[in-house]
Amino acid sequence: MNRRTFLKTQSTLALGIPLLQMPYKNKDLVIGHNNHQYKVDLNWGALNATFYPVKDCHEMVQDSQGRILLLTNHTKNNIIIYSKSGQLLETWGTEYPGAHGLSLHVENGEDFLYITDYERHEVIKTTIDGKVVMTLAYPKESGKYEKPEQYLPTETAIADNGDIYVADGYGEQYILHYNAKGELRNVFGGKGSGPEHFHNAHGICIDKRDPENPCLLITERQQNKLKRFSLDGKYLSSIDLPGAFICRPVIHGKEVYLATIWSGDGSEGTGFVSILDEQNRLVSAPGACTPRYVNGLLQPMYKALDVFHHPHDVCVDEEGSIYVAQWNAGNTYPIKLIRV
Amino acid sequence: MMWRYLLCFAVVVLSCHSTKELAAPKQHMASANTFQLMPPKIRTDAILFREKTKADLAMDFPDAKIRYTLDGSPVDQQSLLYNLSDSQAGNTITIEQSVTLQAIVTHPDCQPSKVLVQPFYKVSNVFDQANITLLPSADARYAGNGVESLTDLQKGSDQFRGNPRWLGFQKDTVTIQIDFAKETTLESIIVSTLANESAWIFLPGRVEIWEGEEQITFVEKENWKDPSRSGSHFITIPFQKRDFQKMTIKVLSDPLPKGHNGYGYIAWFFVDEIFVVAD
Numbered sequence: 323m324n325r326r327t328f329l330k331t332q333s334t335l336a337l338g339i340p341l342l343q344m345p346y347k348n349k350d351l352v353i354g355h356n357n358h359q360y361k362v363d364l365n366w367g368a369l370n371a372t373f374y375p376v377k378d379c380h381e382m383v384q385d386s387q388g389r390i391l392l393l394t395n396h397t398k399n400n401i402i403i404y405s406k407s408g409q410l411l412e413t414w415g416t417e418y419p420g421a422h423g424l425s426l427h428v429e430n431g432e433d434f435l436y437i438t439d440y441e442r443h444e445v446i447k448t449t450i451d452g453k454v455v456m457t458l459a460y461p462k463e464s465g466k467y468e469k470p471e472q473y474l475p476t477e478t479a480i481a482d483n484g485d486i487y488v489a490d491g492y493g494e495q496y497i498l499h500y501n502a503k504g505e506l507r508n509v510f511g512g513k514g515s516g517p518e519h520f521h522n523a524h525g526i527c528i529d530k531r532d533p534e535n536p537c538l539l540i541t542e543r544q545q546n547k548l549k550r551f552s553l554d555g556k557y558l559s560s561i562d563l564p565g566a567f568i569c570r571p572v573i574h575g576k577e578v579y580l581a582t583i584w585s586g587d588g589s590e591g592t593g594f595v596s597i598l599d600e601q602n603r604l605v606s607a608p609g610a611c612t613p614r615y616v617n618g619l620l621q622p623m624y625k626a627l628d629v630f631h632h633p634h635d636v637c638v639d640e641e642g643s644i645y646v647a648q649w650n651a652g653n654t655y656p657i658k659l660i661r662v
Numbered sequence: 663m664m665w666r667y668l669l670c671f672a673v674v675v676l677s678c679h680s681t682k683e684l685a686a687p688k689q690h691m692a693s694a695n696t697f698q699l700m701p702p703k704i705r706t707d708a709i710l711f712r713e714k715t716k717a718d719l720a721m722d723f724p725d726a727k728i729r730y731t732l733d734g735s736p737v738d739q740q741s742l743l744y745n746l747s748d749s750q751a752g753n754t755i756t757i758e759q760s761v762t763l764q765a766i767v768t769h770p771d772c773q774p775s776k777v778l779v780q781p782f783y784k785v786s787n788v789f790d791q792a793n794i795t796l797l798p799s800a801d802a803r804y805a806g807n808g809v810e811s812l813t814d815l816q817k818g819s820d821q822f823r824g825n826p827r828w829l830g831f832q833k834d835t836v837t838i839q840i841d842f843a844k845e846t847t848l849e850s851i852i853v854s855t856l857a858n859e860s861a862w863i864f865l866p867g868r869v870e871i872w873e874g875e876e877q878i879t880f881v882e883k884e885n886w887k888d889p890s891r892s893g894s895h896f897i898t899i900p901f902q903k904r905d906f907q908k909m910t911i912k913v914l915s916d917p918l919p920k921g922h923n924g925y926g927y928i929a930w931f932f933v934d935e936i937f938v939v940a941d
Binding site for chain 1: 689690691692693694695696697698699700703720721722723724726771772819820821860892893
C-alpha cells in the first residue's frame with residue numbers, strides 16, 4: 323500500500339463506508355499541454371530481455387505497413403519490429419554496434435532504411451528486412467576528414483529525389499549531401515561559432531510543410547536550437563528552445579516533434595518531449611513545465627515530472643500517439659504516449 | 663516414459679515463450695501517483711555573497727505547490743508554502759546570512775519531489791588581498807580564469823564543459839598556496855568542488871591543510887556526504903582556530919575505482935571556489 327492509497331483508505335474508513343463499495347481508482351496520468359495531451363503506457367514495448375535485449379533505444383520509425391521499428395545498439399537484435407499495440411513481430415540485425423540513426427524512405431513503392439552507425443563510421447541503406455543495398459563509407463572525398471575515426475554520423479534525411487543528407491553530429495559536425503547513388507554533392511556546416519556552424523548537429527530532417535520552400539531542419543543539441551538550412555546548404559534561420567537539448571526533428575502533419583534528452587543546465591535524467599506548432603512555437607512539452615513565451619521568447623524549459631529519463635527519439639503514428647525511445651535508460655523499452 | 667515427460671515439458675516451455683511474445687500486450691495506462699515531481703527550480707543572484715542575495719523558486723506545473731524551510735529543519739508538506747505568484751511578481755526570498763534552503767514540490771495526484779538542498783554562504787573577505795598560486799596549473803580544457811576563478815564568488819554550473827568558472831585537474835596532487843599578506847585568523851575553509859562519475863570527476867580522496875612544514879589537519883573521503891551525487895559539493899575543512907600568514911591546501915585525488923570504465927586512471931578534480939564563511 324503506498325502513501326496515497328493509505329491516506330485514501332483512512333478517510334474512507336472515517337466515513338464508515340465499507341471499502342468494497344468504494345474501490346479507490348488511481349487517476350491516469352495525463353501529460354502535455356494545449357491540444358497535445360497524452361496518457362502514458364509504460365509497458366508498451368516491454369519484452370523478455372533474455373531473448374530480445376536492448377541497450378540504448380536510439381530511434382524509431384513507422385513503415386508503410388504501419389509497423390513500428392526500433393533501432394537499438396544491442397547487436398543481438400539491432401532492429402525490433404512491433405505492431406502499434408506493442409506486439410513483437412520480428413527482429414533482425416547483428417552488425418550495427420554503433421546503431422544510432424534510423425530513417426525510412428519509400429522508393430518506387432518499397433520501404434528502405436538508412437542506418438547511421440558511428441562505430442562503423444558508415445551509413446548503411448537496407449531493405450525493410452535488413453538486406454544491405456548500399457553503404458556510404460566515411461567521406462574522404464570531401465577533403466574534411468583524414469581517417470574514418472573522425473566521422474561519427476548520427477542521422478540521415480532523405481529527399482524525394484533520393485538525395486541523402488548525413489549529419490556528422492558526434493564527429494566534425496559537417497552535413498554531407500549525397501545524390502541517390504551515394505556520390506557526394508555538397509558539404510556544409512562544420513564546427514565553429516557562426517550561425518551556420520554546429521557543436522552537436524545531432525538530428526536532421528526535411529521540412530516540406532511549406533511545399534514551395536522545402537528546407538532542412540537540423541538540431542543543434544548543445545545550443546538548444548533548431549537550425550533551418552536550404553537544401554543546397556545555405557543557413558536560413560534558427561529557432562531557440564532554451565533549456566531543451568533536442569535530438570532529432572520529426573515532422574508529423576504541421577507539427578515538429580522532438581525527443582529532448584536533457585533540460586535546464588543539461589543534468590542527467592532531465593528529459594522530456596517537445597512539440598512545435600506550424601509556426602515553430604513550443605506548444606506542448608510532455609513531462610516538462612508549461613511552455614511560456616514572454617515578448618516572443620520561450621522561457622527556459624525544465625523537466626517537471628519524472629516520466630522520462632533520456633528521450634532520444636520519437637515516432638508519431640497516424641492516431642497521433644507518440645512512441646518514445648530512450649538512450650541510457652537502464653536497458654528499458656520504448657514508452658507509448660496515447661493522445662487524449 | 664521419460665521421453666514423453668520431456669516432450670510434454672518442451673511443448674509447455676515453447677508454448678509459454680511464443681504466447682508471451684506474440685499475444686497483443688494489454689494497454690496499461692500509468693497512474694499519476696506512479697510518478698514523482700521534480701524538485702523546484704531555483705534562481706538566485708548568487709550562492710556565495712558578501713552582503714545579501716536573493717533566490718526564487720519555480721515549478722510551472724498545474725496544481726503543484728512548493729514548501730520550504732530556511733532554518734535547517736527538514737522540509738515536509740506542512741512547511742512554509744512558497745507563493746508561486748511571488749516569483750512571477752519578482753518577490754524573492756532575501757538571504758542575509760549563511761543558510762541552507764530546503765524545498766519540495768507537492769501535488770494532489772503525484773508523488774512529492776525529492777528535497778532540493780541549496781546552501782548559501784555569506785563569504786568573508788579574507789581572500790581579497792591574498793596572493794594565490796596553483797601547482798600545477800589547471801588542464802588547458804578546464805582552465806577557467808586561472809587562480810582568479812577561485813575567489814571571484816562565481817559558482818560553476820553542473821554543466822561544466824565550456825564553463826569558465828571551473829578549474830579541472832587530472833593529477834594525483836593539486837597544491838593551492840595562499841599568502842594572506844597579513845596575519846589572518848581562521849578556523850575552517852571550504853572547497854567548492856564537483857562530482858560527475860560518468861565524466862570521471864570525483865570528490866578528492868583527501869584534503870590537507872598545511873602551514874609551512876606543519877600539517878594542521880586533513881579530511882578524507884570517508885567524511886564526504888553522498889559523494890557519488892552528481893553536481894556541486896562543498897567540502898568543509900575545520901581546524902583549531904589559529905593565525906595564518908600563509909596556508910597550503912593539498913588536494914589528493916584517488917585513482918578511479920574498480921568497476922568504473924576508467925579504472926586505474928587518476929580521477930579528475932574540479933574546483934570553482936575556495937572561501938571562508940563570514941561571522
